[in-house]
Amino acid sequence: MTSTSDTTILIFGASGDLTSRKLIPALFRLSQQQYLSPRCPVVGVARRPKSHDEFRTEMRDKVKARLGNDQFDAAAWDIFAKQLFYQQLDITNAEEYATLKESVQTLETQVGAGSDSARIVYLATTPDLIASAVEGLHASQMIPPRELESQLRVVVEKPFGRDLKSAQELTVVLSRHLQESQIYRIDHYLGKETVQNILLFRFGNAIFEPLLNRNHIDHIQITVAEALGMEGSRGGYYDTSGAMRDVLQNHVLQLLCLIAMDPPSLFQAREIRDEKMKVLQALRPGVSGPVGNWAIRGQYTAGLVDRQPALAYREEDRVNPNSNRETFVAMRVALDNWRWAGVPFFLRTGKRLPKQMTEIAIQFKNPPLNLFSTVECDGDLCDLVETRPNQLILRIQPQEAISLRFSTKRPGMNYQVQPVSMDFEYGDHFTTQLPEAYERLLLDVMRGDSTLFTRSDELEAAWRFVTPVLDAWESSSSSPDLYPAGTWGPSSADRLISETKAIWRAPR
Numbered sequence: 248m249t250s251t252s253d254t255t256i257l258i259f260g261a262s263g264d265l266t267s268r269k270l271i272p273a274l275f276r277l278s279q280q281q282y283l284s285p286r287c288p289v290v291g292v293a294r295r296p297k298s299h300d301e302f303r304t305e306m307r308d309k310v311k312a313r314l315g316n317d318q319f320d321a322a323a324w325d326i327f328a329k330q331l332f333y334q335q336l337d338i339t340n341a342e343e344y345a346t347l348k349e350s351v352q353t354l355e356t357q358v359g360a361g362s363d364s365a366r367i368v369y370l371a372t373t374p375d376l377i378a379s380a381v382e383g384l385h386a387s388q389m390i391p392p393r394e395l396e397s398q399l400r401v402v403v404e405k406p407f408g409r410d411l412k413s414a415q416e417l418t419v420v421l422s423r424h425l426q427e428s429q430i431y432r433i434d435h436y437l438g439k440e441t442v443q444n445i446l447l448f449r450f451g452n453a454i455f456e457p458l459l460n461r462n463h464i465d466h467i468q469i470t471v472a473e474a475l476g477m478e479g480s481r482g483g484y485y486d487t488s489g490a491m492r493d494v495l496q497n498h499v500l501q502l503l504c505l506i507a508m509d510p511p512s513l514f515q516a517r518e519i520r521d522e523k524m525k526v527l528q529a530l531r532p533g534v535s536g537p538v539g540n541w542a543i544r545g546q547y548t549a550g551l552v553d554r555q556p557a558l559a560y561r562e563e564d565r566v567n568p569n570s571n572r573e574t575f576v577a578m579r580v581a582l583d584n585w586r587w588a589g590v591p592f593f594l595r596t597g598k599r600l601p602k603q604m605t606e607i608a609i610q611f612k613n614p615p616l617n618l619f620s621t622v623e624c625d626g627d628l629c630d631l632v633e634t635r636p637n638q639l640i641l642r643i644q645p646q647e648a649i650s651l652r653f654s655t656k657r658p659g660m661n662y663q664v665q666p667v668s669m670d671f672e673y674g675d676h677f678t679t680q681l682p683e684a685y686e687r688l689l690l691d692v693m694r695g696d697s698t699l700f701t702r703s704d705e706l707e708a709a710w711r712f713v714t715p716v717l718d719a720w721e722s723s724s725s726s727p728d729l730y731p732a733g734t735w736g737p738s739s740a741d742r743l744i745s746e747t748k749a750i751w752r753a754p755r
């Protein structure tokens with residue numbers, strides 16, 4: 248196991264939720280696995296006054312509470328805590344950056360970091376602070392000259408804008424003093440092991456890839472379902488954002504890119520992102536006409552999720568009681584390229600659906616001639632049903648798995664087809680725990696590998712596609728279609744897909 252070369256990690260927004268829930272636990276795990284060298288200081292930065300020890304204790308308590316007493320390795324924490332520091336800074340006050348720079352240099356000397364060590368600035372703060380942070384780093388000469396650009400990497404958290412215009416403005420702000428290669432826009436979905444496996448599964452096997460095109464595929468469904476609603480104070484943020492900005496524009500379109508892209512010539516950041524970019528450039532509405540023909544929005548009403556009563560969205564804490572914010576989106580889209588012309592892609596995401604689940608379902612065309620009757624059986628009781636097409640399901644989370652549904656002869660004196668499924672479950676084959684997305688992504692930033700991060704042109708292409716839909720919804724006098732919490736969305740989503748005689752998968 249190799250640790251990274253010396254890197255100082257500055258977390259701006261160190262008293263926030265993301266830092267204690269994701270970033271520090273991920274860095275702790277990397278330290279435990281010896282991926283994080285003890286010569287890499289991790290410096291929490293925020294406005295509140297705090298000593299190093301106070302910060303360490305606060306982080307320890309939160310990580311311990313998260314892991315539980317029996318999972319928390321106190322000895323390993325004591326080792327990690329030695330490289331954990333805190334520095335007070337108001338990001339908006341350019342004068343305070345000189346002190347930050349000085350303290351960081353002192354800490355680097357203290358832990359014995361090499362003179363050529365790199366720095367990572369992780370902006371775990373709201374987007375309105377990004378401009379001040381970049382200006383402050385520039386004014387204090389913490390941004391190295393161009394020839395040494397790899398010595399500074401800046402990680403930016405979503406949201407990357409709320410429409411095309413604001414995303415472009417953010418790119419201008421970042422690129423004022425930073426090179427694109429120094430900017431790491433994090434979409435934690437890409438850090439998930441099973442998301443990375445999409446490319447490996449497609450391009451590391453010869454079996455499936457030749458079939459993934461318009462000649463063999465009937466349609467593809469991508470679902471990112473959440474059972475949760477507006478827990479805690481999330482309603483305030485969500486009511487300004489919604490399912491399109493929060494999930495579809497980023498996670499769902501990234502999954503679409505990975506399942507639809509052509510093989511890159513090299514498995515490297517630029518080549519992979521170039522292929523993803525071509526998918527986004529080919530992205531079109533699935534049918535012509537107004538937005539309502541191919542994109543629908545929904546909002547949950549009261550219902551039952553996992554047999555527990557759930558409030559209507561408009562009754563949730565910090566949500567406007569007249570809100571028209573969408574908590575569900577379904578879309579029919581198409582890709583105008585040779586591989587996928589004519590193949591519908593159905594995308595959906597929503598809150599308060601029956602379960603938390605992310606999957607990509609690839610449905611194959613039916614055999615050209617149907618020679619057999621198909622049955623579905625419960626023990627010895629069988630019913631004749633319509634032919635069930637082959638399906639390849641990539642389950643991203645939870646119960647990470649890949650399964651292939653195909654037809655087989657039901658044992659007996661008749662030629663009857665019964666659909667069966669061949670399943671691969673990660674849990675059955677690998678005993679190692681799947682790494683958390685943030686672990687992988689932080690390690691990649693330390694290694695200077697930007698493959699799993701979103702480039703500015705990808706980001707803009709995604710916004711260019713969804714912004715007209717958001718504009719149409721915002722200028723419309725109609726409300727989102729309602730669905731009871733605990734169901735798979737409004738009936739308009741079923742109509743959207745049934746026009747092609749397909750149906751949404753409703754995984755159990």
Ligand SMILES: NC(=O)c1ccc[n+]([C@@H]2O[C@H](COP(=O)([O-])OP(=O)(O)OC[C@H]3O[C@@H](n4cnc5c(N)ncnc54)[C@H](OP(=O)(O)O)[C@@H]3O)[C@@H](O)[C@H]2O)c1
Nearest residue numbers: 260261262263264265293294295337338371372373404405
């Ligand atoms: N939480 C998540 O799970 C999650 C997931 C995905 C993306 N994100 C994104 O990550 C970012 C941070 O989210 P969060 O939930 O951690 O936010 P948060 O809990 O509100 O934390 C914000 C942090 O910023 C600091 N801060 C605010 N103004 C500052 C200033 N002028 N100077 C220095 N520090 C300042 C605050 O500390 P002080 O008050 O002490 O200064 C606090 O540490 C957001 O952009 C969010 O959209 C979060």
